[in-house]
Amino acid sequence: GAGVSQSPSNKVTEKGKDVELRCDPISGHTALYWYRQSLGQGLEFLIYFQGNSAPDKSGLPSDRFSAERTGGSVSTLTIQRTQQEDSAVYLCASSLDGKTQYFGPGTRLLVL
Amino acid sequence: AQSVTQLDSQVPVFEEAPVELRCNYSSSVSVYLFWYVQYPNQGLQLLLKYLSGSTLVKGINGFEAEFNKSQTSFHLRKPSVHISDTAEYFCAVSGGSNYKLTFGKGTLLTVNP
Numbered sequence: 756g757a758g759v760s761q762s763p764s765n766k767v768t769e770k771g772k773d774v775e776l777r778c779d780p781i782s783g784h785t786a787l788y789w790y791r792q793s794l795g796q797g798l799e800f801l802i803y804f805q806g807n808s809a810p811d812k813s814g815l816p817s818d819r820f821s822a823e824r825t826g827g828s829v830s831t832l833t834i835q836r837t838q839q840e841d842s843a844v845y846l847c848a849s850s851l852d853g854k855t856q857y858f859g860p861g862t863r864l865l866v867l
Numbered sequence: 868a869q870s871v872t873q874l875d876s877q878v879p880v881f882e883e884a885p886v887e888l889r890c891n892y893s894s895s896v897s898v899y900l901f902w903y904v905q906y907p908n909q910g911l912q913l914l915l916k917y918l919s920g921s922t923l924v925k926g927i928n929g930f931e932a933e934f935n936k937s938q939t940s941f942h943l944r945k946p947s948v949h950i951s952d953t954a955e956y957f958c959a960v961s962g963g964s965n966y967k968l969t970f971g972k973g974t975l976l977t978v979n980p
Contacts, residue, residue, distance in 0.1 A: 759910075761910075786966070788967065788968075790968070797970060797971075797972050797973065798957065798959075798968075798970035798973075800967040800968065800969070803965045803966075803967055805965075811965045811967070814967070846910055846911065848911075848968075850966070853966045854899050854916075854918060854961065854966055855901075855913065855916055855918075856901075856913075856966075856968060857913065858903070858910040858911040858912070858913075859910050860909055860910040861909075861910045863908075
């Protein structure tokens, strides 16, 4: 079956611009996670959605980061006023049981 | 709070040799443990997981890992590696109410001919 998909696969933007990253989870998976992978910080948790519950935003690094999940499926991660330190690979994962997470291919973001 | 330590940042081995990638964790709650593999410019692929039950778990591509609660370890092993196993390997732990994964820094496995 289809796995987690993410778009775009690569994004180059200028400092100060806003970007939107999209994640399509595996069909039927109620849990969705965003992580960031950077050279300096490794893999870090950003945000977690479970069904219709309020998201766990405890990993978002600043108020420039936000995410939403529409209809319990597709999720969009938005970064406002991008900074060079936002350059990283943004990974999305989904889970049926909340325990085992399956990852998408990631979006590589470069902020110039 | 949870943390994961991968003791080796790089492990070079020759093809057909055995390999062990070490992982230690700390957690104040019951844990679930995972190994993921990442090939260049790709996402993370699940190799194997420990949720409960038998402490020896087998995964894809001939890998296995053993959960040792007393030593808080979850080392990954393969008896004979191939060139295609060259990749970065991440150990991860989850637990608590949101199951978020806490990752180690990764181990780059390089298999040489």
